[in-house]
Structure formats: C-alpha cells, structure tokens
Amino acid sequence: MSRATTDACSLPLRSRLCDCASWKAVLAHRQRIEPLDLRAAFAAEPGRAARCTATGAEWTLDWSKQLMQPTTMALLLELARERQVPERFAAMLAGARLNWTEGRSVLHTALRANSSASITVDGRNVMRDVQHTLHRMTHFSDAVRSGAWIGATGKRIRNVVNIGIGGSDLGPAMAYQALQPWRSPELSCRFVSNVDGNDLSMALDGLDPEQTLFIVCSKTFTTQETMENAGSARAWLVSALGEAAVSRHFVAVSTNEAKVRAFGIDPSHMFGFWDWVGGRYSMDSAIGLSTMVAVGPDRFLELLAGFHAMDEHARTSPLESNLPVLMGMIGVWNASVLGLPALAVLPYEQLLARFPAYLQQLLMESNGKRVDDHGDAVAWQTCPVVFGEAGTNGQHAFYQMLHQGTTVVPIDFICFRTAAHPLGRHRLLLNANAIAQAQAFAFGQTSDEVRAQGTPEPLVPHRTFPGNRPSSFLWSDALTPSTLGALIALYEHSTFVQGIVWGINSFDQWGVELGKSLAVDVIKGLEGRTGSATHDSSTDALIRALRATAP
Numbered sequence: 001m002s003r004a005t006t007d008a009c010s011l012p013l014r015s016r017l018c019d020c021a022s023w024k025a026v027l028a029h030r031q032r033i034e035p036l037d038l039r040a041a042f043a044a045e046p047g048r049a050a051r052c053t054a055t056g057a058e059w060t061l062d063w064s065k066q067l068m069q070p071t072t073m074a075l076l077l078e079l080a081r082e083r084q085v086p087e088r089f090a091a092m093l094a095g096a097r098l099n100w101t102e103g104r105s106v107l108h109t110a111l112r113a114n115s116s117a118s119i120t121v122d123g124r125n126v127m128r129d130v131q132h133t134l135h136r137m138t139h140f141s142d143a144v145r146s147g148a149w150i151g152a153t154g155k156r157i158r159n160v161v162n163i164g165i166g167g168s169d170l171g172p173a174m175a176y177q178a179l180q181p182w183r184s185p186e187l188s189c190r191f192v193s194n195v196d197g198n199d200l201s202m203a204l205d206g207l208d209p210e211q212t213l214f215i216v217c218s219k220t221f222t223t224q225e226t227m228e229n230a231g232s233a234r235a236w237l238v239s240a241l242g243e244a245a246v247s248r249h250f251v252a253v254s255t256n257e258a259k260v261r262a263f264g265i266d267p268s269h270m271f272g273f274w275d276w277v278g279g280r281y282s283m284d285s286a287i288g289l290s291t292m293v294a295v296g297p298d299r300f301l302e303l304l305a306g307f308h309a310m311d312e313h314a315r316t317s318p319l320e321s322n323l324p325v326l327m328g329m330i331g332v333w334n335a336s337v338l339g340l341p342a343l344a345v346l347p348y349e350q351l352l353a354r355f356p357a358y359l360q361q362l363l364m365e366s367n368g369k370r371v372d373d374h375g376d377a378v379a380w381q382t383c384p385v386v387f388g389e390a391g392t393n394g395q396h397a398f399y400q401m402l403h404q405g406t407t408v409v410p411i412d413f414i415c416f417r418t419a420a421h422p423l424g425r426h427r428l429l430l431n432a433n434a435i436a437q438a439q440a441f442a443f444g445q446t447s448d449e450v451r452a453q454g455t456p457e458p459l460v461p462h463r464t465f466p467g468n469r470p471s472s473f474l475w476s477d478a479l480t481p482s483t484l485g486a487l488i489a490l491y492e493h494s495t496f497v498q499g500i501v502w503g504i505n506s507f508d509q510w511g512v513e514l515g516k517s518l519a520v521d522v523i524k525g526l527e528g529r530t531g532s533a534t535h536d537s538s539t540d541a542l543i544r545a546l547r548a549t550a551p
Contacts, residue, residue, distance in 0.1 A: 014083065014373055014503050022079040029075050030337050036067045038442045038468055045070060054321045056313035057486040061323050062473040065442040066330055067338060076329040077319045083501045085325060095121045099507035106507050108281035112307035121276060133286055137271060138297040145184055145296060152245035157213045160189045161203055162290040163233060164217030165225045169193035170361050171283025174354035175291045178484050181420040182295040189294050195225035200232055209240040214250045215290050221259035253286045278507050280361045281492060299481045306485025314493045323490055328497025330472060334410045336380040344402060345388035347414040348434040351479055356388030359491055365509050366495045372503040382502050392433050403465055411471035413438055418478045441469035
C-alpha cells in the first residue's frame with residue numbers, strides 16, 4: 001500500500017459496497033466460474049502455486065488452494081482499490097479517527113513504531129508517551145525478574161497472576177504459552193479472566209501470598225469481572241499478609257488513578273494506555289506487562305519488532321504481494337461472495353494452542369457487525385465464525401466435518417519449518433500432517449479412486465471425499481517473538497482490510513454492551529432486591545430458580 005497523507009478525519013463515509021462497479025464485477029465473475037474444481041484448476045495451471053505465493057515479514061502465504069480462478073484475485077484487488085484500502089490504512093497510521101462511532105483514533109501500530117517516529121493526535125506526539133510507558137515497563141520487569149522487587153515480607157516474587165478479561169487476557173495468555181521457550185525459569189504466570197470463582201480459585205491454588213504479584217488490567221478499573229476477581233484476590237492476600245501488603249503485591253494497568261489509589265495500589269505502580277488502543281489490539285501495550293515480565297524486555301522488544309515489520313510490509317508492499325491485503329480479500333471472497341460462514345484456524349504448533357481463541361475476539365469482535373457506516377443493514381455476510389485447535393489434535397476432533405460435512409469451511413493452516421523443542425521425528429510428522437491435510441481438503445478422493453483401492457461398493461460413498469475445501473497455508477522458519485508479532489499484525493491488518501471493504505467500523509464493539517447493562521438489573525434480582533426493569537417470564541423464572549442456589 002502507498003502511504004497517503006489524507007486525513008481520514010475529513011474523509012466522507014465510504015460509498016455503499018453494493019454500488020461499487022468492482023463489487024458488481026466480482027459477483028459477475030463468481031457466476032461465470034461456477035462450479036470451480038481445484039483438481040482442474042491445478043491441472044490447467046502448472047505454475048498455480050508459484051503465482052499464488054507471497055512473502056513478507058518472515059511469513060509466506062500460499063493461497064493456491066482457495067476456490068479462485070487466475071483472474072479472481074485481480075478483481076478482488078481492484079475492489080480493494082475502489083474501497084480505498086491503501087488510503088484508509090495510511091490514514092490509520094497517521095492517527096485519523098477511523099473509529100468514528102466512538103470518536104477515536106486507531107493507533108495500535110504506534111505501540112511498535114520506531115522510537116524516532118512522530119505520530120500526532122490532537123497536536124501531541126503520542127510516541128513520547130509510548131516510549132515513556134515502555135521505559136517504565138522495562139524498569140519494572142527488570143526489577144521483578146532480578147528479585148529487586150520484593151514482597152511485603154522481603155521475599156522475591158515467584159508467581160505473577162494477570163487479572164483481566166477479553167483483550168486484557170486473551171493476548172497475554174496466548175503470548176505466554178507461545179513464548180514458553182523464552183520464559184524465565186524463576187517465574188510462573190497464571191491468568192484469571194472468568195468471573196466464575198473457580199477460575200480465580202484454581203489460579204491461586206498452591207501459591208504463596210508472600211511471593212505472588214497481581215497485575216490488574218482494566219483501563220477504567222471498573223470492568224465488572226476483572227474488579228470482582230481483583231477484589232477477591234485482594235481479600236486472599238490481605239487475609240494472609242494484612243492491608244499494608246497490597247501496595248507491594250498489586251500493580252495496575254489502567255488510566256483511572258482515583259480508583260487505582262482507592263484499591264490500595266500506589267499510582268507509581270500504575271501503567272497506562274490510551275483510548276486509541278482498542279482492547280483486542282492492546283497486547284503490545286502495557287497490557288503486555290505480564291508478557292514482558294515472563295520473557296524479559298529484550299524478547300518483548302523483539303515481539304514489537306515483528307509487529308512493526310508486518311506494519312511496514314503492509315504499508316509499503318504492492319497490493320499484489322501484500323499479505324494482509326491478500327488474506328483480507330480472500331476472507332471477503334469466502335464470506336461475502338461464496339457465502340461460507342466459518343473459518344477454521346489450525347496452527348500446527350502446540351505453542352500456538354491459544355491462538356485460535358485470541359483470533360476469535362480479534363476477528364469476530366471487530367467485524368461481527370450487521371450495519372455499515374451509513375447505518376444500513378449489510379446485504380452480505382461479513383465476519384465468519386472463527387474456531388480452531390492445534391494440529392494434530394484437531395484432526396481427531398472436528399476434521400471429519402471439515403472433510404465430509406455439509407458445510408464447507410475455509411481453513412488457515414499455520415506451520416513452522418523448525419521446532420523450538422526439537423525431538424526426534426516429531427516436527428517432521430507434524431508438518432507432514434499439515435501438508436497432507438491441506439492436500440486432502442483441496443483434492444479429496446473420488447469414488448473411482450476409492451474403488452481402485454478395492455473398497456466394497458457399499459462403502460464407496462462413505463470413503464469418498466468431495467475435496468474443494470478451500471485453505472490458505474501460512475508458514476515461517478521458526479516461532480520466535482518476532483514471527484509471533486508479525487503473525488498477530490498480519491491478522492490485525494487483514495481484519496481491517498475486510499472492514500474497509502464491507503464498509504463497517506472494525507474498531508467499536510457496541511454489541512458487547514447490551515448484555516452487560518442488562519446484567520445490572522438481573523444481579524439485583526438474584527440478590528433478592530427489586531430492580532427497575534420489567535423482565536419477560538423466562539428471565540423472571542430463571543432469576544427465581546438460580547436465586548435459590550445463590551450463596
């Protein structure tokens with residue numbers, strides 16, 4: 001994409017997708033190529049794999065097994081141009097208020113930009129604030145890791161408990177597992193998010209209060225689940241060490257100094273971030289404090305460098321070789337043109353077992369919208385349902401449906417050439433399974449091929465695989481802090497590309513609020529108090545039934 005200087009604060013709302021000539025061309029193209037057969041496509045184009053492969057920021061994308069003809073991507077890229085994808089991306093990098101429903105800039109890319117960069121919001125260069133916070137995080141992490149930070153009784157910290165939910169939990173928890181080879185052996189991290197008391201109880205099981213540090217992550221310090229868990233963790237600590245211990249065993253990632261101070265946390269132990277960082281884009285902000293404590297500032301900086309490398313690839317690469325644009329337009333094609341309702345993310349890397357859950361929030365909270373920028377109901381499918389599991393475990397769970405079920409599900413395979421923990425033939429077998437599954441999904445097995453294997457005729461239909469199950473294959477040399485950062489940024493930007501094309505705001509999340517606001521009155525009912533709302537008969541019955549079991 002080229003880096004335009006357009007200020008998106010003054011950009012008008014985009015035209016409706018259905019009015020775009022390039023969109024109409026894509027739809028007409030789809031009708032002309034029905035039905036598409038991947039076997040025939042590969043046979044007709046020996047160089048298909050080479051044509052459909054692109055590389056950037058240490059990642060390679062092979063999208064040759066998508067249900068596309070040679071001209072399909074060119075039409076999709078013309079759609080991206082008409083929808084002003086390069087201009088919108090440049091406007092985001094420049095600090096424009098692309099999150100227009102909340103009046104906010106969208107600047108998670110500033111969190112990993114070069115320290116010499118100048119990015120201005122409301123006349124202030126935000127990079128000074130970013131670097132200041134990063135410096136404070138580094139100083140704190142070094143103190144905890146070295147043992148210089150001690151608890152109330154003089155013992156060093158051995159256990160860190162991150163308390164948050166959504167973006168304040170999913171990113172740090174995923175990164176902690178993914179970066180296991182670089183974690184300090186002197187420290188362990190646990191993560192609490194669910195308001196279900198079992199989550200906190202299990203996290204605290206076996207921990208020594210004298211050697212436990214809590215990181216409470218809530219921008220407003222009012223998030224219901226987080227503050228309930230934080231309050232119970234505080235009571236656990238105080239019962240063992242007394243009130244005075246709170247300031248040595250709790251730190252906050254927040255911007256609400258008054259509430260942080262009231263909780264008993266010294267404001268000098270508060271790490272802030274900004275309203276231009278959305279929760280699901282925040283793991284490289286102070287929300288990543290637990291990550292930095294676990295792997296150290298140097299590895300955290302490598303993570304940020306990987307993010308930035310993909311940012312730069314997205315900013316500077318032509319659309320034809322731009323990984324986020326290619327992936328984003330593949331998603332538009334599969335969801336909105338082919339009408340495929342889901343996306344399976346299959347990392348063949350156990351260290352990325354939490355990555356599909358992280359992407360569920362990133363993709364579905366960003367683009368799970370039913371109205372466009374004009375407030376009109378969209379007339380096409382937007383975000384798919386995202387699910388996944390680490391390979392090869394998923395093969396023995398839901399791949400049966402992917403191969404022979406009635407719903408066609410596009411797939412993203414993620415793979416690495418080498419292993420962080422080399423062990424015998426394990427990596428070879430893992431990668432062989434990933435490659436073979438992609439092959440099987442694409443080409444299947446015909447009934448004639450099944451018969452040629454000597455299969456009894458009554459079993460032939462059961463052993464026939466239709467194929468034509470589209471997939472992309474992402475691979476890198478090794479999982480490192482840098483490649484992890486680049487992978488996350490790749491999905492961040494491809495999600496944004498899709499939002500631009502669909503004409504929706506990828507950065508708000510109003511759908512999260514309704515259930516939270518209704519819960520306030522339901523809580524009163526479960527506590528036996530009278531609420532202000534009038535409920536339906538089902539809700540009233542559930543309140544009565546569950547109130548009887550409440551403590």
